Amino acid sequence: MNPNTNVGVPGAGEFRNKGPKPEEASQPSDQGNLTGETKVLAAEAAAKAKDLFADRVTEQKDKAGVALGEAANALRGTADKLSDNPASPFVEKTADRLEQASDYLRTSSPDQILRTAKAFAWREPVLFLTGAFAKGVLAARFLKSSASHDISPVRGGT
Numbered sequence: 001m002n003p004n005t006n007v008g009v010p011g012a013g014e015f016r017n018k019g020p021k022p023e024e025a026s027q028p029s030d031q032g033n034l035t036g037e038t039k040v041l042a043a044e045a046a047a048k049a050k051d052l053f054a055d056r057v058t059e060q061k062d063k064a065g066v067a068l069g070e071a072a073n074a075l076r077g078t079a080d081k082l083s084d085n086p087a088s089p090f091v092e093k094t095a096d097r098l099e100q101a102s103d104y105l106r107t108s109s110p111d112q113i114l115r116t117a118k119a120f121a122w123r124e125p126v127l128f129l130t131g132a133f134a135k136g137v138l139a140a141r142f143l144k145s146s147a148s149h150d151i152s153p154v155r156g157g158t
Contacts, residue, residue, distance in 0.1 A: 062105070073095075
């Protein structure tokens with residue numbers, strides 16, 4: 001039987017006639033539409049990702065501001081208990097600085113914080129890099145200490 005004819009085969013022409021013809025599928029206008037649609041979808045996905053990222057950054061910034069405020073209040077309580085101690089003014093001053101940082105984080109946008117950090121890095125590069133290094137060391141120590149030490153080695157045999 002000739003594959004190009006549908007004589008004697010019920011419904012054979014139905015399969016061959018469905019879908020675009022090969023010459024239609026490769027038309028530039030269809031490809032242009034697909035490319036345009038792909039670009040639109042990619043732009044929408046990028047915008048959604050950017051919005052989600054901005055929301056998360058703002059949320060974390062606000063949490064950090066609250067945590068700094070709580071730390072400042074705890075230090076003030078400590079300073080009150082140390083009222084006769086010579087360290088009391090230093091603890092109070094540290095609490096004031098933490099409260100200022102807390103207010104700054106809560107009232108500033110992420111872009112404003114980034115601009116301030118960049119300006120500080122340009123003004124004081126050694127101090128900025130030293131602080132970044134110290135923060136990295138502290139983070140590594142924290143991660144190392146929080147790692148589980150309860151893992152026992154697997155023993156072979158019975």
